Amino acid sequence: MASKTLQLPCGLETDGRIERTAEIGKLKGKVQRDIARIANKKNADMYHVIEAILKPSVQTIGSEPASGTILGALLLADRDFLLFEIVKHSRGPIVTLRADCPKCDEAGEYPGYDLDDLPITHIEDGDALWWDGQNVHSAVDVSKMGPEERVGLKYRVFRIADEELGVTAVFRYPTGRHQQGISKMGDNEIEALWKLMSTTMLQWKDPEIEVETAPKGGVKMTFWDEVDMEILDWAQLTYAEAMPGVDSKVELECPSCEHEFDSVMRPTDFLFRGRRKEKVNS
Numbered sequence: 034m035a036s037k038t039l040q041l042p043c044g045l046e047t048d049g050r051i052e053r054t055a056e057i058g059k060l061k062g063k064v065q066r067d068i069a070r071i072a073n074k075k076n077a078d079m080y081h082v083i084e085a086i087l088k089p090s091v092q093t094i095g096s097e098p099a100s101g102t103i104l105g106a107l108l109l110a111d112r113d114f115l116l117f118e119i120v121k122h123s124r125g126p127i128v129t130l131r132a133d134c135p136k137c138d139e140a141g142e143y144p145g146y147d148l149d150d151l152p153i154t155h156i157e158d159g160d161a162l163w164w165d166g167q168n169v170h171s172a173v174d175v176s177k178m179g180p181e182e183r184v185g186l187k188y189r190v191f192r193i194a195d196e197e198l199g200v201t202a203v204f205r206y207p208t209g210r211h212q213q214g215i216s217k218m219g220d221n222e223i224e225a226l227w228k229l230m231s232t233t234m235l236q237w238k239d240p241e242i243e244v245e246t247a248p249k250g251g252v253k254m255t256f257w258d259e260v261d262m263e264i265l266d267w268a269q270l271t272y273a274e275a276m277p278g279v280d281s282k283v284e285l286e287c288p289s290c291e292h293e294f295d296s297v298m299r300p301t302d303f304l305f306r307g308r309r310k311e312k313v314n315s
Contacts, residue, residue: 042155049183052095080216105209110278116300132296134287154277203236
């Protein structure tokens with residue numbers, strides 16, 4: 034089977050409509066060479082690796098060819114979903130997970146994981162919140178709306194709130210273009226999350242700060258410098274938990290020390306089957 038048709042968990046926003054159908058093909062050996070070349074560059078980052086996988090495999094979104102612009106407009110949740118589907122279509126769903134134990138540093142292999150078993154959270158049409166540039170429209174089902182009714186709806190958003198903390202905020206769901214914006218931050222996960230939250234923020238209100246952003250959203254990352262630490266911790270956790278898509282976190286037990294820990298499956302880890310190098314004790 035050369036190609037496979039999928040239903041995206043979130044879908045592409047186009048003029049107030051949602052395109053959920055995607056078609057993917059199997060990866061060829063050239064992708065390995067392209068990724069190796071990217072990895073050897075001084076400014077290599079995961080965004081360009083992901084693009085090198087998506088571009089040759091994703092053929093269409095809806096009825097349109099999957100151009101770089103369209104792939105960049107896809108929500109992160111859909112891009113991640115497509116990566117897992119490309120792995121399954123090209124390699125099969127059964128994978129071996131490799132992870133280092135955080136307690137004893139043992140490099141472990143955990144075979145037999147079925148990618149088909151990973152839970153997926155969707156954005157349902159009837160439950161979606163939409164942003165028109167100034168206001169949030171609740172529980173909008175665009176599939177039941179005519180073109181005139183959809184005019185002005187720009188993109189879907191989500192709201193987080195905590196009455197005890199006195200905080201409410203609205204964010205747009207991050208896209209591939211937002212992913213590109215954080216790609217140069219490397220392993221600095223905190224700054225990457227701050228950047229993602231900053232660029233997708235539309236509204237923020239807490240006991241000390243109130244912000245209404247420009248129609249496209251976004252504030253400077255230094256915004257978080259003035260936010261109360263308790264509120265910031267809550268916001269980071271709640272923002273991450275609100276993301277739809279593939280839940281790729283798994284629980285593992287180290288075969289050497291029996292320590293239990295969480296690990297996150299990254300689809301890019303399963304595209305290459307080279308042997309793992311053994312650690313050399315100095």
